[in-house]
Amino acid sequence: TVNGPRLWQSLMDLAEIGAYDDERTGLRGVNRPALTDADAAGRRQVIAWMEQAGLTVRIDRMGNIYGRREGTDPTAAPVLTGSHIDSVATAGAFDGCLGVLGGIEVVRTLDERGIGTRRPIEIGVFTEEEGVRFGTDMLGSAVAAGRLSLEYAHALTDRDGRTLGGELTRTGFHGPADVRLEPPYAYVECHIEQGPALAENDVQVGVVTGVQGISWQEITIHGRAAHAGTTPTHLRADAGLAAARIGVHLRSMVDSGAYGELRATVGHLAVQPDLTNIVPARAELTVDLRNPDDARMARAEEDLAAFLRTLEDGTPGLTLTTRRMARTAYVPFDERVQKVIAQAADDHGLAHISLLSGAGHDAQEIAVLCPTAMVFVRGEYDGISHNPREYSTPEACAHGVDVLATTLLRLATQ
Amino acid sequence: TVNGPRLWQSLMDLAEIGAYDDERTGLRGVNRPALTDADAAGRRQVIAWMEQAGLTVRIDRMGNIYGRREGTDPTAAPVLTGSHIDSVATAGAFDGCLGVLGGIEVVRTLDERGIGTRRPIEIGVFTEEEGVRFGTDMLGSAVAAGRLSLEYAHALTDRDGRTLGGELTRTGFHGPADVRLEPPYAYVECHIEQGPALAENDVQVGVVTGVQGISWQEITIHGRAAHAGTTPTHLRADAGLAAARIGVHLRSMVDSGAYGELRATVGHLAVQPDLTNIVPARAELTVDLRNPDDARMARAEEDLAAFLRTLEDGTPGLTLTTRRMARTAYVPFDERVQKVIAQAADDHGLAHISLLSGAGHDAQEIAVLCPTAMVFVRGEYDGISHNPREYSTPEACAHGVDVLATTLLRLATQ
Numbered sequence: 001t002v003n004g005p006r007l008w009q010s011l012m013d014l015a016e017i018g019a020y021d022d023e024r025t026g027l028r029g030v031n032r033p034a035l036t037d038a039d040a041a042g043r044r045q046v047i048a049w050m051e052q053a054g055l056t057v058r059i060d061r062m063g064n065i066y067g068r069r070e071g072t073d074p075t076a077a078p079v080l081t082g083s084h085i086d087s088v089a090t091a092g093a094f095d096g097c098l099g100v101l102g103g104i105e106v107v108r109t110l111d112e113r114g115i116g117t118r119r120p121i122e123i124g125v126f127t128e129e130e131g132v133r134f135g136t137d138m139l140g141s142a143v144a145a146g147r148l149s150l151e152y153a154h155a156l157t158d159r160d161g162r163t164l165g166g167e168l169t170r171t172g173f174h175g176p177a178d179v180r181l182e183p184p185y186a187y188v189e190c191h192i193e194q195g196p197a198l199a200e201n202d203v204q205v206g207v208v209t210g211v212q213g214i215s216w217q218e219i220t221i222h223g224r225a226a227h228a229g230t231t232p233t234h235l236r237a238d239a240g241l242a243a244a245r246i247g248v249h250l251r252s253m254v255d256s257g258a259y260g261e262l263r264a265t266v267g268h269l270a271v272q273p274d275l276t277n278i279v280p281a282r283a284e285l286t287v288d289l290r291n292p293d294d295a296r297m298a299r300a301e302e303d304l305a306a307f308l309r310t311l312e313d314g315t316p317g318l319t320l321t322t323r324r325m326a327r328t329a330y331v332p333f334d335e336r337v338q339k340v341i342a343q344a345a346d347d348h349g350l351a352h353i354s355l356l357s358g359a360g361h362d363a364q365e366i367a368v369l370c371p372t373a374m375v376f377v378r379g380e381y382d383g384i385s386h387n388p389r390e391y392s393t394p395e396a397c398a399h400g401v402d403v404l405a406t407t408l409l410r411l412a413t414q
Numbered sequence: 415t416v417n418g419p420r421l422w423q424s425l426m427d428l429a430e431i432g433a434y435d436d437e438r439t440g441l442r443g444v445n446r447p448a449l450t451d452a453d454a455a456g457r458r459q460v461i462a463w464m465e466q467a468g469l470t471v472r473i474d475r476m477g478n479i480y481g482r483r484e485g486t487d488p489t490a491a492p493v494l495t496g497s498h499i500d501s502v503a504t505a506g507a508f509d510g511c512l513g514v515l516g517g518i519e520v521v522r523t524l525d526e527r528g529i530g531t532r533r534p535i536e537i538g539v540f541t542e543e544e545g546v547r548f549g550t551d552m553l554g555s556a557v558a559a560g561r562l563s564l565e566y567a568h569a570l571t572d573r574d575g576r577t578l579g580g581e582l583t584r585t586g587f588h589g590p591a592d593v594r595l596e597p598p599y600a601y602v603e604c605h606i607e608q609g610p611a612l613a614e615n616d617v618q619v620g621v622v623t624g625v626q627g628i629s630w631q632e633i634t635i636h637g638r639a640a641h642a643g644t645t646p647t648h649l650r651a652d653a654g655l656a657a658a659r660i661g662v663h664l665r666s667m668v669d670s671g672a673y674g675e676l677r678a679t680v681g682h683l684a685v686q687p688d689l690t691n692i693v694p695a696r697a698e699l700t701v702d703l704r705n706p707d708d709a710r711m712a713r714a715e716e717d718l719a720a721f722l723r724t725l726e727d728g729t730p731g732l733t734l735t736t737r738r739m740a741r742t743a744y745v746p747f748d749e750r751v752q753k754v755i756a757q758a759a760d761d762h763g764l765a766h767i768s769l770l771s772g773a774g775h776d777a778q779e780i781a782v783l784c785p786t787a788m789v790f791v792r793g794e795y796d797g798i799s800h801n802p803r804e805y806s807t808p809e810a811c812a813h814g815v816d817v818l819a820t821t822l823l824r825l826a827t828q
């Protein structure tokens with residue numbers, strides 16, 4: 001077993017970088033989006049810990065960081081673990097960080113015990129997993145795995161128009177290493193569940209069977225600014241109302257049950273000129289769809305597109321355009337790696353269930369390169385995440401990293 | 415008749431102060447909200463024109479500006495005209511400015527012709543008529559008329575937390591004059607229609623019978639930030655979805671016909687944390703309701719409040735609070751002043767109709783102090799307003815100010 005208190009301390013230390021006090025809840029949260037100054041400071045801290053643990057660090061042209069512990073066989077492909085340390089603007093201490101700091105804790109533990117492995121063990125820290133700054137999630141791992149191009153990623157911009165490429169250079173994380181990852185032997189990621197299933201089943205650990213599909217798009221609506229008092233209703237082209245209709249329609253799609261386990265979220269919504277007595281001329285919103293079933297996801301996307309056309313056709317002067325931000329299919333994880341994880345949990349005497357991930361993870365990108373699976377750690381408060389209330393107990397975190405350690409050790413000696 | 419080209423030139427000159435180029439339409443608009451630097455520059459220009467026209471200028475503690483042309487009878491109450499020069503962020507050149515510059519043009523014309531009047535003529539320029547910066551419309555005239563207190567007005571804040579009182583001082587428009595206006599003999603305001611009725615009836619001039627009721631409130635919704643991918647739909651308290659439901663419900667109230675000629679607008683709408691994969695924790699929106707029928711307006715407000723309660727009751731974790739921003743009842747204008755305006759239009763050979771105003775105006779506040787009515791000037795493009803496309807022809811503007819001149823002259827000699 002790993003050193004739980006040391007793991008916990010590193011989680012708490014990292015959470016101070018980019019910390020903020022949440023006015024409403026009184027909680028302390030984390031605000032550390034990718035390639036901000038806070039993220040850069042977090043990265044430097046993680047690199048320092050990697051170097052203290054004797055790892056050899058390399059940084060690639062996407063800013064992905066890898067720390068490597070050598071094995072005894074110089075020809076053997078490494079076992080990779082890791083996750084991300086970028087966060088959303090209202091985050092907790094655990095999302096992503098547990099996988100990175102858990103990996104470092106595994107190495108520290110192996111070193112203390114004098115345990116060597118045949119295969120190298122590498123810890124990856126992937127850039128812009130959250131996708132909230134530059135618009136595409138799992139971005140660093142998707143480029144490392146070859147699904148998205150480096151050029152695409154470097155050209156992405158944040159809301160202030162800054163490019164990801166420019167921000168890599170500005171923060172000093174545009175590294176020299178090749179971005180395309182040599183296929184590892186296997187990839188295992190430890191992550192908080194971010195949902196209620198483990199708590200509902202009263203188990204500490206989850207073996208993740210795969211990740212549901214993700215569809216992100218941005219919808220821009222152009223209508224016509226007009227006076228709220230004088231403009232007859234039939235002469236309005238109200239971009240804000242159209243945005244509202246999309247939000248309500250999405251929930252009715254979910255509630256209809258016609259798209260299986262569809263989830264739909266409008267997380268970003270803004271209108272212009274945004275003034276009390278002016279009919280909005282412009283609205284912008286994002287639509288986040290999730291579905292474990294690819295066919296139902298595609299049908300939901302088509303039906304949404306059809307709804308957008310009816311909005312446009314129903315209101316003269318209204319135009320809607322959509323921009324694809326991110327799209328991933330359902331990704332099943334490797335059954336053999338899942339078995340190793342389940343066995344490790346059994347070895348530690350930890351009850352576990354198998355479950356599908358509701359959130360996207362770097363593991364789903366690396367899965368195209370090598371056998372991959374994930375360990376989930378139970379969260380409190382219905383597993384709430386992307387919220388300062390996000391919390392896993394020190395015990396739950398240590399249990400998850402115990403399972404990670406045993407899994408990595410088993411795979412690295414194969 | 416007044417000097418139409420000179421009037422037009424002053425409208426175009428004032429529109430350069432706070433001008434902006436509207437990217438989407440390619441039009442030049444005006445962005446001059448109350449007590450911004452642009453508004454202060456506009457005020458200085460107007461004062462300079464007033465002084466060139468020989469008017470005595472006074473500024474009161476609300477920043478309202480009055481320019482006075484003396485009459486022959488020092489005991490006679492003045493005839494007041496005027497309007498405002500503050501604008502929304504996406505305005506045209508005419509809203510408010512026509513009434514102020516039209517008043518100055520009337521004085522210039524009287525001076526050129528050597529025409530004196532028994533009563534003084536005063537031109538008022540009222541602060542924050544639009545209500546888009548500090549949240550309450552017709553604010554300066556409402557304080558001058560005694561409906562709202564100076565303390566209430568000074569304490570209002572803009573979105574950056576700056577108080578109106580502070581901005582009055584900063585811009586140098588916290589004047590020494592008493593804010594409570596001595597009742598004038600009559601008030602007549604010339605304003606663009608901001609709607610389609612005059613064009614539909616193919617007339618140049620409208621005699622305004624009154625102003626419909628206005629109800630402004632801000633609704634703040636607190637829900638719970640949560641992960642878009644992992645959070646089951648039934649566990650969500652989505653503040654953005656609740657805001658969307660309010661927007662859609664308001665339109666269905668309008669479409670139902672159950673509230674007479676109700677108009678409803680959600681002009682301001684913002685969510686937090688405003689990120690793609692986070693269920694919004696907070697939403698803020700404004701609701702602008704208009705109704706010529708006070709009883710139906712009250713019923714619309716009650717039914718909206720009931721709908722807000724069903725939203726709250728239907729979703730655990732969701733709370734809604736409302737804040738009253740502005741509220742005015744239907745205001746009928748004085749019939750005698752309407753007759754003088756109609757007679758003046760006839761004298762100028764201008765066809766006219768009588769109509770109710772869809773927009774709020776300073777006239778509705780001054781109406782509690784003295785007999786009041788308004789002259790409306792026809793607008794192009796369905797009378798679109800609060801939009802850079804807002805346009806009235808030079809002829810239409812001159813016709814309206816001709817009617818204003820004759821009306822003021824008639825009243826000032828009574």
Ligand SMILES: NC(=O)NCCC(=O)O
Pocket residue numbers: 095129130131137138358359360361641642643691
């Ligand atoms: N784990 C996680 O929060 N990933 C961000 C991408 C997503 O929204 O699922």
Ligand SMILES: NC(=O)NCCC(=O)O
Pocket residue numbers: 227228229277509543544545551552608772773774775
């Ligand atoms: N005339 C005008 O635009 N007034 C602003 C107040 C309102 O929204 O009606």
